[in-house]
Amino acid sequence: MTISHHPGEELLLDYVAGSLAETWSLAVATHLALCPMCRRTVSELEAVGGELVSAVAPVPVEDDLYDSIVAATNAAHEDSVSSRPVADSSGPNPILPEPLRSYLGGDVDSLEWRRLGLGAHQLPIPTGDELTTARLLRIPAGRPVPTHSHGGLELTLVLSGAFSDSTGTYGRGDLQEADESIDHQPQAALGEDCICLAVTDAPLRFKSLGARMVQPLIGI
Amino acid sequence: MFETAINSNAATFGGSMVGKDPKWDRFDADGPKRNPATTNVKTERAVTSVDPDQTSKSMSDLLVRVGDQDQDAFRAVFDYFAPRLKAFLMGQGTSPQMAEEVVQETMVKIWRKADQYDPARAAASTWIFTIARNMRIDHLRKSNRPEPDMNDPAFIPDPEPLATEAISQAQDSAQLYAAMAELSEDQRAVLKLAYFEEKAHPEIADALGIPLGTVKSRIRLALKNIRSRIGDSE
Incomplete structure (x- = not known):
């Protein structure tokens, strides 16, 4: 498996900085x-x-800072186990990697999906x-995602199956960065359902009247 | 493009031009130079050599000793890094008191996690930067920072170690130092805004009064220059 669509360097820099x-x-x-x-x-x-x-020019710290730190290191060591839920019962090869799986509380089989139409x-x-907004999407194999454009940025990370649009084909691990300039019509590849993580900073705008009417109801 | 991706709380720094701020650092003015002996009483015990190669090596050694709960080593790490972390944390307009709180939390974390530090994987400054950054997100933004988990069965491990990774960390660090010292003033300014003030690209453009496209190209160029110097052909 080769990942061919990666986040841009800007996105990685903002992540590192x-x-x-969070989303x-x-x-x-x-x-x-x-x-x-x-x-x-x-x-890097x-x-x-x-x-x-x-390399930064140092700013002097308060005289008692070191002592406060030593006192804090000696204080009862609060349990520093992360706040993440304890390990779920995913099988040996979960489809959803961490950190995503913990956000959902389990792997794809355990999820209670909501119908989106089509x-x-x-x-x-x-x-x-x-x-x-972050959501997991499951598009049936071979079916199109309703035509939409974006009010802002959208990141789509494929976790299972694949989808294609005018910009290429995206499989597991591929990340698509799309903005309002892209009016795309992704279509899930044949073979298996396409499961992907979609993050948007504005509601998607669906084009068909039907999709537009249900949009407020399904919260997408 | 990422307007909403940044934390609006972190977005105000009075519009000051970091590149012109005299507090900035050993890279400024006429290129790489040695830090003048510090006048800060609290840092008198800091490592006296500021040869970046030596400092990096000795900081890594010290951090390994901190992993064995060596208090003298911890004190030396504190003397070197606490005033720098404070400067780093104040970069985004955080008050000195708040910055010290985060420095304290960062140092406590360093004490507790130093046994996990692997000098073959990262320079001490890199490791400490990531801890301070995470504490800043935790403490100042009250937000989570999602990270991959290398023990997760779905995690794809690194391929065979690349030959370049055999280069000693100290040498890497010296090369990186040299590469960054050679950046243009413009390029350093955008990097500092990105790292120190948590500014996303559109805000950097605002702060410097230059178009977004220029910010992007400067960052791209800065990183490209750094890469070419540290021998990463990517």
């Missing part, structure tokens, strides 16, 4: 779980960050970020 909001970061981090090449770029960008920190299903993903 910490300026990317976008979820898509980037899940891509990273599948892409050693981008992890390497991330390591982190090294640049480390160099910048080393045979497609979706599942909103709760995050702490109110300005963007």
